Amino acid sequence: MLLQVQVWAMWLLQESEGIAFDPRSVWNNMGILAKIVLAVLFIMSAWSIGVMIDRLIAFNAARKQSRAFAPAVAGALREGKLDEAIKIADRYNKSHLAKVVVAGLQEFKAHQMSSEISGEEIEASRRALERSEAIVHAELNRGISSLATIGSTAPFVGLFGTVVGIMNAFKSISTSKSTGLGAVAGGISEALITTAFGLLVAIPAVWMFNYFTNRIAAFDVEMGNSSSELIDYFLKRTQRVAK
Numbered sequence: 664m665l666l667q668v669q670v671w672a673m674w675l676l677q678e679s680e681g682i683a684f685d686p687r688s689v690w691n692n693m694g695i696l697a698k699i700v701l702a703v704l705f706i707m708s709a710w711s712i713g714v715m716i717d718r719l720i721a722f723n724a725a726r727k728q729s730r731a732f733a734p735a736v737a738g739a740l741r742e743g744k745l746d747e748a749i750k751i752a753d754r755y756n757k758s759h760l761a762k763v764v765v766a767g768l769q770e771f772k773a774h775q776m777s778s779e780i781s782g783e784e785i786e787a788s789r790r791a792l793e794r795s796e797a798i799v800h801a802e803l804n805r806g807i808s809s810l811a812t813i814g815s816t817a818p819f820v821g822l823f824g825t826v827v828g829i830m831n832a833f834k835s836i837s838t839s840k841s842t843g844l845g846a847v848a849g850g851i852s853e854a855l856i857t858t859a860f861g862l863l864v865a866i867p868a869v870w871m872f873n874y875f876t877n878r879i880a881a882f883d884v885e886m887g888n889s890s891s892e893l894i895d896y897f898l899k900r901t902q903r904v905a906k
Contacts, residue, residue: 697853700824701860707813707820708864714806715871721757721803722878728758729885736764740896745772759799763886766795767893785897792890799886803879807872814869821861828854 732755739748745768752758752765770791771784828851 694827694853696827697824697857700820700827700857703820704817704824704857704860704864707817711810711813711864711868711871714810715867718806718871718875722875722882724757725759725803725882728755729760731755732758732761732764733889736761743900759803759882759886760889762799763792763795764889764893767792767890767897771897785894788897789890789894792893796883796886796890800879800883803882807875807879810868810872810875814865814872817861817865817868819861821858821864824857824861825854828852828857 732751735751736748739745739751749765749768749772752761752768755761767788771788
């Protein structure tokens with residue numbers, strides 16, 4: 664099928680009065696609606712690329728800092744140094760684990776200085792961890808939904824350009840009173856270019872949306888496990904203090 668398309672394209676170019684493919688010429692010969700479609704697709708592409716780059720940088724930094732943060736904070740907690748653990752978490756400010764853990768540590772430390780019972784301390788820390796997890800999840804998910812929107816709408820924007828190109832092809836037939844390929848080459852080129860560009864914008868957006876969604880799910884699991892381990896640590900600590 665691909666070979667048939669290539670043969671048809673070569674035939675179309677040969678029949679189009681011997682004019683070679685020139686992107687600038689094609690753009691100049693496009694109608695206003697086709698140009699608007701390409702401009703919209705270009706904006707969608709630029710936005711999706713920006714989101715991809717931003718999320719890749721953020722996720723890689725979160726992964727790298729979390730790998731260094733986990734053993735460092737674990738050592739401080741084993742020695743019972745809450746202040747040191749909080750300072751370590753503050754240093755790794757791009758780590759998703761550090762953002763969650765520091766909220767629980769600060770809440771637990773604040774209640775330790777009061778006369779409240781240990782059960783309330785643990786519950787307050789648990790709520791602080793849950794709030795922090797929700798905030799970090801929202802931060803990680805920033806811009807991801809726009810990739811899904813672009814991935815689902817870009818083909819339809821390209822399809823609109825296809826319809827416009829076909830309409831222009833029939834208009835050219837009516838104007839030139841000719842049914843040869845040369846009369847419809849401009850309209851068909853508009854249709855093919857907008858269709859191809861729409862798919863070119865949509866496919867990477869869908870791929871990266873699925874990739875980022877899976878990474879966020881993995882981050883959520885890591886944050887949930889860290890929260891549970893921290894709560895277990897608080898329970899053991901309060902039990903030791905009670906004894």
